[in-house]
Amino acid sequence: MPEILKVNNLSKSFGKVRAVHDLSFKVDQGEILGIIGPNGAGKTTLFNLISGEIKPDAGEVIFNGKDVAITQTFKKCRMGIARTYQIPRPFLNMTILENLLVGSIYGAGKSYKESKKQCVRILEKTGLSAKSGALVGTLPLLDRKRLELAKALATNPVLLLVDEVAGGLTEGEVEEFLRIIHGVRKEGVTVLWVEHIVMAMTKGPDRLLVMNFGRRLFVGRPDEAFNSPDVQKIYLGDED
Amino acid sequence: MIEYLEPLINGILLGGLYGVVGIGLSMVFGIMRQVNLAHGELMILSSYLSLVFLQVLGLHPLVTLILVAPLMFFIGYLIQILLFNRVMQRGMEPFLMISFGLSIIIQNALLLIFTPDARSLETAMVIKGVDVFGLFNIPLIYLVNFTVGALVLTALHQFMKRTYMGWAINASADNETAAKLMGINVNKVYAYALGIAAVTAAISGVLVGMSFTFYPHSGTQYLIIAFGVVIIGGLGSLPGTFLGGLVLGVSQLFGGRILGPGFQLLSGYIILLIILTVRPQGILGGR
Numbered sequence: 001m002p003e004i005l006k007v008n009n010l011s012k013s014f015g016k017v018r019a020v021h022d023l024s025f026k027v028d029q030g031e032i033l034g035i036i037g038p039n040g041a042g043k044t045t046l047f048n049l050i051s052g053e054i055k056p057d058a059g060e061v062i063f064n065g066k067d068v069a070i071t072q073t074f075k076k077c078r079m080g081i082a083r084t085y086q087i088p089r090p091f092l093n094m095t096i097l098e099n100l101l102v103g104s105i106y107g108a109g110k111s112y113k114e115s116k117k118q119c120v121r122i123l124e125k126t127g128l129s130a131k132s133g134a135l136v137g138t139l140p141l142l143d144r145k146r147l148e149l150a151k152a153l154a155t156n157p158v159l160l161l162v163d164e165v166a167g168g169l170t171e172g173e174v175e176e177f178l179r180i181i182h183g184v185r186k187e188g189v190t191v192l193w194v195e196h197i198v199m200a201m202t203k204g205p206d207r208l209l210v211m212n213f214g215r216r217l218f219v220g221r222p223d224e225a226f227n228s229p230d231v232q233k234i235y236l237g238d239e240d
Numbered sequence: 241m242i243e244y245l246e247p248l249i250n251g252i253l254l255g256g257l258y259g260v261v262g263i264g265l266s267m268v269f270g271i272m273r274q275v276n277l278a279h280g281e282l283m284i285l286s287s288y289l290s291l292v293f294l295q296v297l298g299l300h301p302l303v304t305l306i307l308v309a310p311l312m313f314f315i316g317y318l319i320q321i322l323l324f325n326r327v328m329q330r331g332m333e334p335f336l337m338i339s340f341g342l343s344i345i346i347q348n349a350l351l352l353i354f355t356p357d358a359r360s361l362e363t364a365m366v367i368k369g370v371d372v373f374g375l376f377n378i379p380l381i382y383l384v385n386f387t388v389g390a391l392v393l394t395a396l397h398q399f400m401k402r403t404y405m406g407w408a409i410n411a412s413a414d415n416e417t418a419a420k421l422m423g424i425n426v427n428k429v430y431a432y433a434l435g436i437a438a439v440t441a442a443i444s445g446v447l448v449g450m451s452f453t454f455y456p457h458s459g460t461q462y463l464i465i466a467f468g469v470v471i472i473g474g475l476g477s478l479p480g481t482f483l484g485g486l487v488l489g490v491s492q493l494f495g496g497r498i499l500g501p502g503f504q505l506l507s508g509y510i511i512l513l514i515i516l517t518v519r520p521q522g523i524l525g526g527r
Contacts, residue, residue: 051421077423089418091411102411105404107423112404155423 004029004190005050005159010059010069011214012045019045021214023059027159032181032191034205034222038234042214043194044086047161050192051083052076063159077107080158084165088148090136096123096147097132100154107155119154126150126180142173149180160184162193166200174200202226210234246376247493253378255489256386257451259393259482260444261462262469264437267396270476271413271433274324274332277339279466280459281346282438286312286445287454288354290361301361301450302384309442316438320431328430343459350456361449385447392443393482396436400478409433468512474525483523487511 005027012020020042027033035043048054050061052073061069068076082103091099097119104115123129126146131139136147145165152160162181166174174197181204185191195201201208201222208225210218212234218225225231261283268276286308293304319342327334365384369377400406412419412429420426448454448462465488473484488508495507515523 053417053420073417073420074423074425077421083421085418089415091414091418093410093414094407098407102407102419102424103422106408109423151418151422155421 002029003027004064005192006060006062007046007050008060008062010046010049010061011057012042012049012054013057018214020049020056023211023214023216025209025216025219027190027192029190030185030188031207032185032193032205034201034208035192035194035211036196036201036208036225037211037217040213041211043211044163045214046211047083047163047192047194050159051081051161074106077103077155078109080156081161082107082152082155082157082159083161084148084152084163086164086167088144090139090144090147090151092137093135095133095135096128096139096150099136099147099151103151103154104156110156115154118156122150122153125183126153127176141168145169145177146180149177153184157189159190159192162191162195164195165193166195166197171199178204198226242375244494244497245372247497248490249372249378250382251490251493252486253382253386253489254493255486256389256482257382257444257447257485258465258469258488259485260385260389260440260447262466262473262481262485263393263396263478264440264444265463265466266470266473266476266478266481267433267437267440269470270478271409272324272328272335272430274328274335275339276434276437277336277463278319278343278346278459279339279437279441280461280463281343281350282312282316282441282459283445283448283462284454284456284459285315285346285350286442287361287449287458288350288359288456289442290446290449291354291359294361301363301446305443305446308446309439312438312442313435316441317431317435319438320434321427324434325427325430328427343463347456347459354456356455356457358453358455359449360453361446363450365450381451385451388443388447389482389485392440393478396440397478399436405429405432468509471522472512472515474522477522477524480522480524487515487523 003026007023007025010020010023037043049056052071056069060067063081100119100122101115104110104119123132126149128143128146128150149165165177178200181191193205205222207220208222209216210225210231218228218231265276265279268274289308289311290301290304293299293307294301323338324335327338365381366379368380370380370383372378400410408424408429411424412426416426468488469484470481472487473480491511492504492508496504499507
């Protein structure tokens, strides 16, 4: 599998805090890479750097062979990088379908007809079909999380960044998101997935990247990761 | 009772004009959460542009809009790209300062080019009247103002609901970061938005120019009216802006009729003050 994303020596500081510190890793096309780490490990900063909301102090983000570290967010979206937020950020004054259409028309650059067809498919996939005409302001949390994912899919991503979609959901709901994300991967989309819920992280990703203090602590299969003494130390604390 | 019918109808019609005056300010606030202090000057600039086309080409003031509106769109677009977009992320103060500076520059440029003399876009519509049940006359221009005002509001509403650009504007207004992530070039969307606001300034500038006399410094006076309209109706709400216009227009003319002509402006702002106290978010404003 060719690699779709390569992060080289990426660094970003906020004042004296090194949020991401000399971080390097690779992601293959069609892979699901889970990212875990304690609070403040730099996971969300890493996502912000990849999606373009903030610019790195140093290092490269190579997407599809091109360095996109300082490319503007909307351009990255059009190149195929999409992301979701931990706290959903929908367009509240629009219907669900319109929320998706915006991404499909502007992000994926499709015509209205194609967009509509694609968006209807995504709504089915994410279980929102029945509510496509509802205003987003009226939706409960689970549906907002679904919408957050659906919106990102509407932009036709090559690389999807998923930020804590499972937080605040029940186990059954998490399972459903696992199914949706595996379905997305089957279509060839590469997924980077930050999550705190261990159950999702053992079943979901092919590999795990464990971060601590902005650095890479471990990369490997989920079972290896959770068995590694280094990882157990930061998650469970020192024995003594 | 019948004596109050005239100020009521005239007030409503005047309110239609006030509505268009306020729309541009309301739009910019609703979309960018910024206050454009140069909006009044953009209006008066349009009045003068219309005057030039009227004198050079001999067109009817309303027909000059075919030229003035696109020109103002372009000017608005450029102002946003070259000036406002630089400070969008830095809170409200820099935007206020830049738009205030811009208003001074436009005012003085107009003063230099057109001298401080009173001007107006002359048209027979000011003199012609429409008879209302044989009771009193309404100047035709008031009817034109109201009709155009209602049309502009409806058109803008439909634009925001039905076009891709309208969706992109709504999306950017709703959540800028999310809009960028959906592939929307937010800076360009804002430029379109200011362009459209400038077109509403063009339309209201021409209407105002036909209805009243104007000077290079008249912009401030209309900015204050726009503020009144927008605050009464609710910041950022388009239907609210129109309603705000009606309330301001009616309360001005009623005040003028009951308390005497000197109280016309004052009574409008007393109503504004009352609404600010009772319902600070405006009649149709959310939150």
